[in-house]
Amino acid sequence: MAYLFRAALDTAGITVSVYRVCDGEQALAFLRKDGVYREARTPELVVLDANLPKVDGWMVLAAWQRDERIRSVPIVVFTTSSNAEDRRRALELGANGFVTKPSSFELLIAEVKNLCTAFLT
Numbered sequence: 011m012a013y014l015f016r017a018a019l020d021t022a023g024i025t026v027s028v029y030r031v032c033d034g035e036q037a038l039a040f041l042r043k044d045g046v047y048r049e050a051r052t053p054e055l056v057v058l059d060a061n062l063p064k065v066d067g068w069m070v071l072a073a074w075q076r077d078e079r080i081r082s083v084p085i086v087v088f089t090t091s092s093n094a095e096d097r098r099r100a101l102e103l104g105a106n107g108f109v110t111k112p113s114s115f116e117l118l119i120a121e122v123k124n125l126c127t128a129f130l131t
Contacts, residue, residue: 011059011088011111018115018122026130029053034065038073041080053083055129058105060089060096068099075104084129 012030019026029050031037037058040047056074060067067087074080086107087100100108109125112118 014115014118015057015088015122018119019126021115022119022123022126024122024126026126027051032063034062034067034070037062037070038065041074041083042077055125056083056085057088057125058085060087060091060100068103071100071103071105086125086129 016028019028029040031040036047037056039045040050041053041056043050043052058067058070062070065073067089071085071087074083074085081104084106085104086109087096087105088109088111089096090111092110097108106129107125109121112121
């Protein structure tokens with residue numbers, strides 16, 4: 011999905027720096043600037059997969075909400091789920107948005123444009 015997200019950005023002509031981590035532990039370390047990420051830039055937006063390995067996206071979101079150092083970074087949950095309960099859970103945990111992964115590349119491009127317009131302008 012990360013490759014498709016990057017391709018959608020490129021196709022839409024949106025130039026932004028993208029940083030990718032492989033699991034929830036790395037996501038929290040990156041946001042907190044721990045260890046190898048101590049020199050990392052603070053992101054303007056986090057697009058969070060709810061189904062991350064090690065520490066899932068829900069746990070990342072809960073930890074993000076409790077940590078004042080990183081809570082100001084907007085997070086949008088980007089998931090395969092269209093379940094209303096998952097949407098409610100994400101928003102209760104403080105997510106700034108909830109997006110169900112689109113079924114086509116064209117819809118992904120539109121969703122990427124919407125996210126960038128909403129959070130990066």
